[in-house]
Amino acid sequence: MNRVYNFSAGPSMLPVPVLERAQAELLDYHGSGQSVMEMSHRSKWFDDIIKNTEASIRRVLKVPDNYKIGFFQGGATQQFAMVPLNFMTTGKADYLVTGNFSKKAAEEAAKFGEARVVASSKDRNFTYIPDVKAIDYDADASYVHICQNNTIFGTRFAEVPEVEGLPLVADMSSMIFSEPVDVSKYGCIYFGVQKNVAPAGMAIAIIRDDMLGKSAKSIPAANIPTMMNYTTLLNKDSMYNTPPCWCIYMTGLVMDYLEHDIGGLDEMKKINEAKAKVLYDYLDSQDFYTNPVEHKYRSMMNVTFTSPNPDMDKKFCAAATEAGFVNLKGHRLVGGMRASIYNAMPPEGVDKLVAFMEQFRKENA
Numbered sequence: 001m002n003r004v005y006n007f008s009a010g011p012s013m014l015p016v017p018v019l020e021r022a023q024a025e026l027l028d029y030h031g032s033g034q035s036v037m038e039m040s041h042r043s044k045w046f047d048d049i050i051k052n053t054e055a056s057i058r059r060v061l062k063v064p065d066n067y068k069i070g071f072f073q074g075g076a077t078q079q080f081a082m083v084p085l086n087f088m089t090t091g092k093a094d095y096l097v098t099g100n101f102s103k104k105a106a107e108e109a110a111k112f113g114e115a116r117v118v119a120s121s122k123d124r125n126f127t128y129i130p131d132v133k134a135i136d137y138d139a140d141a142s143y144v145h146i147c148q149n150n151t152i153f154g155t156r157f158a159e160v161p162e163v164e165g166l167p168l169v170a171d172m173s174s175m176i177f178s179e180p181v182d183v184s185k186y187g188c189i190y191f192g193v194q195k196n197v198a199p200a201g202m203a204i205a206i207i208r209d210d211m212l213g214k215s216a217k218s219i220p221a222a223n224i225p226t227m228m229n230y231t232t233l234l235n236k237d238s239m240y241n242t243p244p245c246w247c248i249y250m251t252g253l254v255m256d257y258l259e260h261d262i263g264g265l266d267e268m269k270k271i272n273e274a275k276a277k278v279l280y281d282y283l284d285s286q287d288f289y290t291n292p293v294e295h296k297y298r299s300m301m302n303v304t305f306t307s308p309n310p311d312m313d314k315k316f317c318a319a320a321t322e323a324g325f326v327n328l329k330g331h332r333l334v335g336g337m338r339a340s341i342y343n344a345m346p347p348e349g350v351d352k353l354v355a356f357m358e359q360f361r362k363e364n365a
C-alpha cells in the first residue's frame with residue numbers, strides 16, 4: 001500500500017488508526033451482523049454511537065453543560081443560513097469579513113435581515129485580521145459572526161471579539177479540534193466535518209441554550225423550514241429524520257483517537273504548532289517561496305505560499321504530486337500553493353514536504 005501525503009483543504013486526511021478501526025468494524029459492527037452504513041438509525045447500536053459521539057465531543061472540547069450539540073446535513077454552507085434564520089432576532093447582525101467563507105456567510109445572512117459588515121480585510125487581499133477591539137459593534141445586533149480560521153487565505157484570529165451582550169458565532173470548520181477552545185466565549189460554534197473531523201456530509205453546531213427557541217425577526221419561528229430549525233432538531237437529539245449515521249460514527253472514532261491516542265487537545269495543539277513551525281520557519285529562511293500573511297495571523301492549519309511566478313507554481317505542483325505530495329494547488333482566489341496540515345497530517349509529512357521544497361528550490365532558483 002502506498003498512501004500519499006494529502007495536503008487538501010478538504011475533504012482531507014483521516015488518522016490511519018481511525019481508518020483501520022472503521023475497516024475492522026465494517027462488516028460486523030459489535031456483533032450486530034451489519035455495518036454502520038446499513039443499520040437502522042433507531043437501532044440500539046446506533047443509539048449508543050450517537051450518544052457516545054456527543055459525549056466524547058463534550059469531553060474533548062470541554063463543552064459546558066448549558067450547550068447543546070447537533071449533527072446536521074448540508075455542510076457548513078447550510079449553517080450560513082441556519083445561523084441568521086434562528087438567531088437574527090433583532091433583524092440585524094454584525095459580520096467580520098476575513099475571507100471567502102465569511103463573505104458568503106454575510107451574503108446568506110443578508111437574505112434574512114441586515115448583515116452589517118463591521119470589518120473587512122479585503123483591502124490587503126485578506127492577508128491579516130482586523131483589530132477586533134477597534135470595531136464599532138452595533139449594540140442592537142443579534143450576534144457577531146466570525147470565521148475563526150480562513151481556509152483559503154491561511155489566516156486565523158489571534159484573539160476573538162468579546163462584546164458584552166452580543167453572542168459570538170464562529171465558523172470553525174478548518175480549525176476545530178486543532179487546539180483547545182474556550183467554548184464559553186461563544187453563543188454558537190459550527191463546522192463542516194470534512195476538514196478536521198470526519199468524511200464529508202455533515203456539520204456540527206454547538207449552541208448555548210439561551211440562543212434556542214427563537215427566530216429571525218423577519219420570519220416567525222413556526223415558519224423556519226423544519227430541517228433548518230436548530231430548536232426542533234436539537235429537541236429530537238438530531239434524530240428528527242435519518243441523520244448522517246456514517247459521519248456521526250466516524251466522528252466518534254476520531255474523538256476516541258484524539259482522547260486516547262493523542263491525549264487531548266493540549267497535546268494536539270503542541271503537535272500542530274510544531275508542524276506549522278517547521279513549514280513557516282522554512283518559508284522565512286529563504287526567498288524563493290513567499291507567504292503573504294502577517295505573521296501574527298498565520299493559520300496553524302492552512303499554509304499558503306507562492307513561488308516566483310505562476311508557471312513555476314504549476315511546475316511545483318506537478319513535481320510535488322509526482323513525489324507523493326498531493327493537492328498542494330492553492331485556491332483559485334489566491335493562486336500559488338496551499339499546504340493544509342490538519343490534525344491527521346503526520347509530522348513526517350511536513351518534514352518531507354519541506355525537504356522536497358528545498359530540493360525543488362535548488363533545482364529551479
Ligand SMILES: *Cc1c(COP(=O)(O)O)cnc(C)c1O
Pocket residue numbers: 010074075076077078101147149150151171172173174192193195
Ligand atoms: C470548507 C469550509 C466551508 C464550507 O464547508 P461545506 O461543508 O463545503 O459547506 C465553510 N467555512 C469554512 C471555514 C470552510 O473551511
